[in-house]
Each structure stands twice: as C-alpha cells, then as structure tokens.
Amino acid sequence: MSEQHQIIINGNEFSYEPGETILETARRNHIDIPTLCYLKGATPTGECRICVVEVEGARTLAASCATPAANGMIVRTESPKVVEARRLIIQLMLSSGNHNCAVRGSDSKDWTQFQLDVHQADSSSELCPVWGDCRLQDLAYRYQVSGERFPKTETVYPIESVNPFIVRDFSRCILCGRCVQACNEVQVNNAIHFGYRGASTKIIAAGDRPLKDSDCVFCGECVQACPVGALVEKDVRYRVRPRDTKKVRTTCGYCGVGCQMFLHVKDGKVVKVTGVEDVAPNYGSLCVKGRFGFDFISSPERLTVPLIKENGKFREASWDEALDLTAKKLGEIKEQHGPDSIGVLTSARITNEENYIAQKFARAVLKTNNVDHCARL
Ligand code: FES
Numbered sequence: 001m002s003e004q005h006q007i008i009i010n011g012n013e014f015s016y017e018p019g020e021t022i023l024e025t026a027r028r029n030h031i032d033i034p035t036l037c038y039l040k041g042a043t044p045t046g047e048c049r050i051c052v053v054e055v056e057g058a059r060t061l062a063a064s065c066a067t068p069a070a071n072g073m074i075v076r077t078e079s080p081k082v083v084e085a086r087r088l089i090i091q092l093m094l095s096s097g098n099h100n101c102a103v104r105g106s107d108s109k110d111w112t113q114f115q116l117d118v119h120q121a122d123s124s125s126e127l128c129p130v131w132g133d134c135r136l137q138d139l140a141y142r143y144q145v146s147g148e149r150f151p152k153t154e155t156v157y158p159i160e161s162v163n164p165f166i167v168r169d170f171s172r173c174i175l176c177g178r179c180v181q182a183c184n185e186v187q188v189n190n191a192i193h194f195g196y197r198g199a200s201t202k203i204i205a206a207g208d209r210p211l212k213d214s215d216c217v218f219c220g221e222c223v224q225a226c227p228v229g230a231l232v233e234k235d236v237r238y239r240v241r242p243r244d245t246k247k248v249r250t251t252c253g254y255c256g257v258g259c260q261m262f263l264h265v266k267d268g269k270v271v272k273v274t275g276v277e278d279v280a281p282n283y284g285s286l287c288v289k290g291r292f293g294f295d296f297i298s299s300p301e302r303l304t305v306p307l308i309k310e311n312g313k314f315r316e317a318s319w320d321e322a323l324d325l326t327a328k329k330l331g332e333i334k335e336q337h338g339p340d341s342i343g344v345l346t347s348a349r350i351t352n353e354e355n356y357i358a359q360k361f362a363r364a365v366l367k368t369n370n371v372d373h374c375a376r377l
Contacts, residue, residue: 009075022064022075023051033077034086034139036227037176038065041283042185047177050089050139054079061085087145093136094147097155098171099228100128128172128229133242135227136174157202163212165292166223167237168203173230175201179222186225186285191216220291224274224284233272233292240264240271249276252290253355254348255375257281259290270294289348293377296349334366343370348377 007016009026016025021044026033037048044066052061056074061082064075076082093099128134140146157170175194180203183192191214195204205214223231245264252259260276273291277284296302306322307314317325333342344362346355355373362371 007069007073016069025069039178039181042181053077087143091145091149093174095150096153129232129237130229162210165218167234178225182221182225187221218288236272253352254289339367346373
C-alpha cells in the first residue's frame with residue numbers, strides 16, 4: 001500500500017482527500033452506504049447509525065458519515081455484523097410511531113405473501129403519504145425487515161397542520177434531525193430544534209409553538225430534507241402519490257438568482273416543487289416563493305383574453321385589436337419622447353421564455369434598457 005491517504009474498502013484500495021469521511025470516500029468511488037440522518041454540507045451528527053461500517057481493529061462499528069478516513073484503514077460496508085446492526089436499527093425505527101406501509105409485517109411471511117401484502121397496501125388510502133418515496137421504506141425492503149420484532153410505541157404528539165404549507169406528522173418522525181440541520185445549517189433560519197428528552201423527544205419550534213407562530217419562513221427546506229413522511233407539503237398530502245408525477249427541470253422565475261428546481265407535474269398540472277440538489281446556484285434550497293408559490297399557474301382567475309381600458313373601465317378585446325393598439329401607442333410615445341420614456345415591467349407569473357421575449361422586445365425593438373420584473377408573489 002502506498003504511503004498516505006490510502007484506505008481499503010471491501011477489499012479494494014482507494015485514495016481519500018485529507019478530512020474526508022469514510023462515507024465521502026466510499027460514495028466518491030460508487031460504493032453505496034445507506035444513510036438517513038446524513039445531510040450533505042451539514043455537520044455529521046451520527047444520529048441514526050444506519051451508515052455503520054466495520055473497521056478492522058475497532059471495538060465497535062463506526063458511523064461512516066462521522067468517521068474520518070485514515071491511512072491504512074480496512075473497512076467493510078456490508079459485513080454480517082454491519083447488516084445485522086442495520087436490520088436492528090430499521091426494526092427499531094419501524095416499531096416507533098406510525099409506519100404503516102407494507103414493510104411493517106413482513107418478517108414472518110414468505111416472499112410471495114410479502115409481495116401480495118405490498119400489492120394490497122399499495123391501493124389502500126391508509127398508506128403513508130410518501131409511500132414509494134421514503135428512505136426508511138427503501139431500507140426496510142433492502143434489508144428485508146419489518147417493525148414486528150418490537151412492540152409498537154405510539155406517538156403522543158398530534159399532527160400539526162395549522163399553516164398553509166406544511167403538515168407535521170410526529171408519528172412518522174424518526175428523529176434523524178435532517179430537518180433541524182436543513183433549517184439551522186443550510187438555510188440558517190434557526191426555527192426548529194430538538195425538544196424535550198428521551199422517549200418524549202420532538203422536533204419543536206421555539207416554545208413548542210406551531211410553525212406559523214415561530215421564526216419559520218416556510219422555505220420548505222425541512223420538507224425536502226425529511227427522509228420519511230413526517231414533513232409533507234399540505235397540498236399534495238394524500239392527494240398526489242410521488243409515483244404519479246413526472247419531474248420537469250426548470251429555472252425559478254421569481255428573481256435573478258436562477259435557482260434550479262423540479263416541477264412535479266401530474267395530469268398537466270404542477271402539484272409540487274423541489275430544488276435540484278448538487279447543482280449551483282441553490283444546491284437544492286428554495287425560498288417560500290419558489291417552493292410553494294405556483295398555485296397561480298392553474299388559477300381560474302388568470303386572464304385569458306386581452307383587456308383594453310376605456311373610460312376607466314376594462315373591456316375584453318381580440319389579440320389583433322390589443323396588439324395593434326399597443327404597437328400604435330408605443331410607436332407614438334417613442335416618436336414623441338424617445339425610447340427611454342418607455343419602461344417594460346414583466347412578471348413572475350409568466351414563463352421564463354416569455355420574460356426573455358419581453359426583455360428582447362424592450363431592448364431590440366423599443367431600444368430601451370428600462371426592463372424590470374416584479375420578483376414577487
Ligand atoms: Fe450516519 Fe445517520 S447517516 S449516522
């Protein structure tokens with residue numbers, strides 16, 4: 001083995017960057033280690049322990065997300081000890097709270113029965129709202145375990161839905177803390193924290209107040225970070241299944257930052273928005289406008305025909321009439337007062353392409369740089 005910065009993972013030798021964790025080195029080399037609490041870019045907390053690996057010579061399994069790679073380290077990511085530990089963690093999580101997807105109850109059944117149960121549960125309205133888009137469910141499938149091994153512990157905290165955007169279902173919370181890190185370290189809003197202790201632990205806003213009465217700005221970063229169904233956008237909860245949507249990548253039109261986002265589209269309608277992770281400039285983050293401000297797209301109140309104002313009142317007009325009138329008036333103003341007497345104000349409620357055309361029209365046709373945009377909801 002060469003002198004420095006070499007680590008052996010599953011029998012293969014890899015170089016690591018100084019300061020890199022075992023998880024980072026593994027992922028860079030396409031070795032899959034499952035994680036739940038790990039949030040890229042935030043301080044590793046080692047909260048969930050699902051990422052444990054076996055390090056030769058170490059007394060206990062190590063959380064790979066929080067353990068720095070070291071020269072000469074010999075690591076096994078799926079050894080029998082590791083797999084057994086992960087199975088136990090998943091079983092404990094599944095028995096804590098309400099995880100009523102098909103994986104709960106699969107331990108004692110054969111594979112056919114398990115599949116039949118999945119099929120039946122799949123069409124049930126009782127299912128978790130993020131069925132099919134849940135990291136805990138993924139892991140339960142991967143390691144073939146359920147929540148039957150331990151007695152189920154009920155959650156005492158009721159669902160909180162007294163705000164327009166986010167439903168907090170504490171019965172599905174696995175206390176991984178990703179939402180807390182997303183709020184405090186990524187968005188730096190400091191609105192939520194771990195509260196209470198032991199079995200009563202809960203993610204709370206200051207004073208355990210509802211989010212709407214807290215410092216929360218409803219950026220929704222916590223929802224995107226939640227690996228389970230504890231934090232879900234209110235409008236899609238139980239209305240849209242993740243599998244029913246297709247994702248379309250676009251650039252947010254609200255301001256000039258150019259945040260990259262996915263529109264989740266069902267039946268031609270945008271039903272949800274998420275940030276594109278690992279991509280500049282926003283690396284997955286969005287503000288309240290970008291994430292939740294899309295109802296206007298399908299609003300029945302949208303104007304569908306041009307309006308012309310006469311004697312202080314609007315009347316409907318044809319496109320030809322409206323365009324002729326606009327061209328005539330703009331031409332007259334430009335002729336009499338010059339192009340810089342005209343300003344073009346575009347909108348956050350039109351497409352990026354339409355905004356582009358509007359500025360092109362202002363600069364190339366009207367010959368003015370007086371172009372602005374409302375940038376607001
Ligand atoms: Fe490493 Fe949770 S992902 S401890």
